[in-house]
Amino acid sequence: MSLQDQNSSSETAAFRRPASEVMRLARMGSSHPTRLSFLRVLLRRLTDEDWVIDRPVWEVDAKGLGHAVYRVKGPERTYSLVAFSHDLPAEMRSDRVIATAWDATFTLFDGDPSPEDIARLGDNVPLQEAGRISPTELTLARANRSVRLFDHVVGALSQGQQPDPEEIAAVGYLMRTTAVYGSGKFGAADRDDIAARPELAAPFQVEMLTVWLIRAFTVDIAEHMAAVKGGDRTVGLSPEIRRMLGVGNSTGLGMAPFIVRHPVLLNNWIMAREEALARVRAQPGAADDAVAGMGKALDAAIRNADIWRSVHPVQVEKLHDLRRDLAMVSDKLSDWDTQQPRPWDALWTWGSETLSHEGQEALLALMLEPHGDLVDDLADHMGADEAATFRLNGSMPIKDLRAILESEYAWALSIDFTSPENIARFWYVSEEKLEPRLGERASEEGATLEQPLCIARLIAELYAALQGFDDATPVASLLLAHPEHRYTVRRAQIAQHHPFAEVHDNLIAADMLPIDLLRCKLAFFGANQFDPRSDRWVRINLFQGAPYPDDVQAEKST
Amino acid sequence: MNTQPHDQTRGDSTPFFQDNQAAPLSRNEVASLCMKAARGAGMSWGMAEEAGFAAAWLAMHGIDGPGYLCTHLKQAQGREWAELCPSVARGDWRAAGGRALCPIVLGATLCDYAALSDGPVADCSITLGKVDCPILMLPFLANIAQKNGVSITVSWAGGSVVVGQGSDWPETASGALAALPSEAELSLTAQQGVATDPPAGQSPKANTGADTISMLNTFAMRTTVPASEQSRAGAGSTLDDND
Known part of the structure; x- marks a missing residue:
């Protein structure tokens, strides 16, 4: 069962972060493990x-x-x-x-x-x-x-x-x-x-x-x-x-395509985590043991940040941000008014206005830590029955499909794909061990065998194709005329009911960092000590x- | 077929089956291999996913879906979309040029039209004409039978099969369709009624031959890019692992 079916989530809706904030690569690439990992x-x-x-x-x-x-x-x-x-x-x-x-x-x-x-x-x-x-x-x-x-x-x-x-x-x-x-x-x-x-x-x-x-x-x-x-x-x-x-x-890189290929699963992971944060923020008060529990978790996080090593320039900077932010959280806790209405929400609001992405995502993990009774049941909603969303809705009028693209994919439709830096890369599978790899379109062979991971561009192409169709035409007719859009239409129809199904960034842009995708997935596994060895290869630690x-x-x- | 049993430059072990050995592929392997093979044979990504779905559904019911897909891909590769897809009009879905329809395209399109008046709704009667490897339609028809609450009959001169009636219908239907000559002209009707979802066996053997797997792999490898020093270097760590 997915979380959308639950009534309880409506009470916390006001405290949930929007996908436009959560699903950006820069933030996904700052993910920390939580008790839902x-x-x-x-x-x-x-x-x-x-x-x-x-x-x-x-x-x-x-x-x-x-x-x-x-x-x-x-x-x-x-x-x-x-x-x-x-x-x-x-x-x-x-x-x-x-x-x-x-x-x-x-x-x-x-x-x-x-x-x-x-x-x-x-x-x-x-x-x-x-x-x-x-x-x-x-x-x-x-x-x-x-x-x-x-x-x-x-x-x-x-x-x-x-x-x-x-x-x-x-x-x-x-x-x-x-x-x-x-x-x-x-x-x-x-x-x-x-x-x-x-x-x-x-x-x-x-x-x-x-x-x-x-x-x-x-x-x-x-x-x-x-x-x-x-x-x-x-x-x-x-x-x-x-x-x-x-x-x-x-x-x-082999791990990166996974979260793009499994949109419902990605949605359910993120949804569970975001619902957990919303539940914590929505609480009217802060119990003493929860406050103490978060303090203990903060101490552990500071120790972890201390021994966390990386020589990769991107991660070095992030580690600097994280250590500074954790110290700020530590200071904040000393004058945090736990008697104010919705103290957890106040703490979160302070963090989201003050801390870097690293610090904010670390704070999220800290806030969930003492709230097992409140959030652990969400782990039961992190699986996905992908067969249930496989079948397309061919009866959907083009008008509705266009509306999905304009609401769920506005981020994609705003990208200019005539600009070389926005199509600089292509994902492909190497003949060698069928390893997924990322190539440079301008200088490497193989772009004709591109994998369909460039979701933003596929969406833009679908959107353009829709211009030739009447509003009332069913999607089934579109697919008969344009079988090449079948993959994208399936995704768009999934996104209609799964707000966190898509990474809201261009996965073939020149400045895209594959390690951001890896970090998000690995944090859901529960990985610590994220240590990039290049922009597409990492070491991590599990169960430390x-x-x-x-x-x-x-x-x-x- | 297997001269280098431990060749580790290939990403999965499916090429390592011996000639006469039936390959106990997992359903995930069936779906994944067949999706890639269908793409390699020229299907769009979304249609290739449908091919993977169909092959895995058949394998789950003890039918050699990969074998039928392989046979179909060999004859369909290189043919134009317009020859393979139905020309949808009420009551008549035959291909424009009169050649055999692709069963994957036909099945997926029938699913797309499942709730539309030109589609396989209750009391419809649709002329399909020739369909290549019609067994590959069954997974789609099973989906429609479930969704629309209908039983679907596929008929030809002198025979018919009913989808969604009785627990062993996949076996009966696939047996009858396998025996059909390729020039058989098919039609489809649907009647209101509760469809039976056939029970799937727990990891039944797909009974897919090594030759089939080898051929599907050949198709699948067309989706891959030959290795180069540049691509190999770019994929990994820039630091030594021997630390």
């Missing part, structure tokens, strides 16, 4: 439902070769991460999708794998894209070591020492995943077949579970290698240092500071 949804469920997690198999030799199984038992079902550990020569270590070998490879098995299952997976999972998995597998993933930190940690532990916390903070993870595939890729189970399970209804839950279990593996393999090296002298990682380690993720499998049980029993 998908990894937080997963961790809440694991804890609330007393999931039991163990590691029934650890068959890894002295060279670090072998496999392991991490098993998660929920109320109704069991899931198992099958991990394969490899010995990767340094010269083969690449995070690109064109890599052919990795330090470790993984699959999430639906149930408890038999030895025969593991043998079959051992023949396929290490090959990644060149292998095949089956409907009993839910994801396929791989990871590479952070060589520097991995070696440092193994070295220290093998000498009976804890690693240097500075080194840990500087990198933040022992391994980074370079792809986590789900949704029927390479023969895996289709999303439709598992989406009805309550624990997998929210988006990307199997992917998040995979990554969370990979995190446990990265620590186990480091401790294993340390024990091989140091024998009896070896110690395990201290709980405090272990907690500081997340899982890195390296990702590129989160509990490990044994912590979940220990924290629950205390």
Whole structure:
């Protein structure tokens, strides 16, 4: 069910931000993870439902070769991460999708794998894209070591020492995943077949579970290698240092088209977040524990901004803004009048008038943090039944379609596509590993094979085509005469009922930054420490500071 | 067909099936591969999505949608839109030049006209004429049957199939349509009635042959741009990963 169907949202409508504000790339590129982020949804469920997690198999030799199984038992079902550990020569270590070998490879098995299952997976999972998995597998993933930190940690532990916390903070993870595939890729189970399970209804839950279990593996393999090296002298990682380690993720352009190709899903993510903010702002008062909770979250955000490193000039500037803004929020909280009417709205209004995009989006996350009871149910509305919006409405009169374009796409119709800088780029799929890429129209081959991600221009072309049609003509006639607009008409009809379905910027402009699209999506995953390595390639950290499998049980029993 | 089983320069593993092996593709793979193949064979993006939908719907009901689509794309590629699309008039949707209609274009257009008086509304009778691989129309007709609350009959000289009646209608209908000669002239009628949405199997095998997948991949690869040093360099990190 989508949020639009809910009556409750009308009470908060006055506090909701418009799409014209929210869906700009500059703001999407300043997104921060919130308690509605998908990894937080997963961790809440694991804890609330007393999931039991163990590691029934650890068959890894002295060279670090072998496999392991991490098993998660929920109320109704069991899931198992099958991990394969490899010995990767340094010269083969690449995070690109064109890599052919990795330090470790993984699959999430639906149930408890038999030895025969593991043998079959051992023949396929290490090959990644060149292998095949089956409907009993839910994801396929791989990871590479952070060589520097991995070696440092193994070295220290093998000498009976804890690693240097500075080194840990500087990198933040022992391994980074370079792809986590789900949704029927390479023969895996289709999303439709598992989406009805309550624990997998929210988006990307199997992917998040995979990554969370990979995190446990990265620590186990480091401790294993340390024990091989140091024998009896070896110690395990201290709980405090272990907690500081997340899982890195390296990702590129492949992720950017996703949010353009899934307009209903994007709408539902943004809508849930915006509705959450509106609910918080709409509250008549501020409870003491909520105020204290936000203060605690602010402290954590300041620490996070402190260890957040990037050398990319765009991100360096944003980090500067963020640190300054968080300090301003800290000052503001000291004289924030929590007794005034709608104090949260007053705080938000101050922030939106005072802070940069970075600071505003960080403030949003902070304001949601102490309001779990008020907003967590919104996570149930972040999935999307895309089949339900696939069928076009051919009876719609051209007049109505034109009205949609003029109201929902005014931002697109205002762009001048005769100007070279507004058509400077083109999205395409490379023959090589079918990797999505972005080319320069003026200097690169392949623009005739452009992917339909240039939504603004497609809308402008559709709008021009409509000029030749009478108002009363049905869309069905238009499509019969102009099949090339079928894709765009479908989107426009979706946008009519999904205000946050479209990025309100020109995705082929010369100055467009693909990392802005990546950051928005990754923030919904729950990613921290966004670190661009170019304008189209980033590293992030997932699950840093989160509990490990044994912590979940220990924290629950205390 | 597979001389380099571990060639990792290809983005999915569908080329790696052996010749006689039926390929257990996921529905997502079917939809994605067929959408790209249809685009590669010349369909517009929006129509290619319809092709992906149709192939995945058939696969979900145990019918080799990718195989039928592949057969159709081979004969339809390069043909002009005007030859493939229906010429819509009340009661007569035959193609302008009298050649076989594209079942994807016909199916999608029938859906577009589902609530319009020239379309497949209750009590209509529409001459379709020749339709290439008519099985590929079934997913669209199933959509219309559901939406309009009608049962749809596709008839030809000496036979007919009913869409939306009985739980096993996809099997019955696809069997009868598969046996039709290519010159069969079809017509469509709709009657008011509650349509049955056939139950989909849990991940049934598409039973798609390796040759079909290879051919669809060949079509799909026409949508891709050959790699160049410039494109490869632009796609990744500008910094080393070995840190």
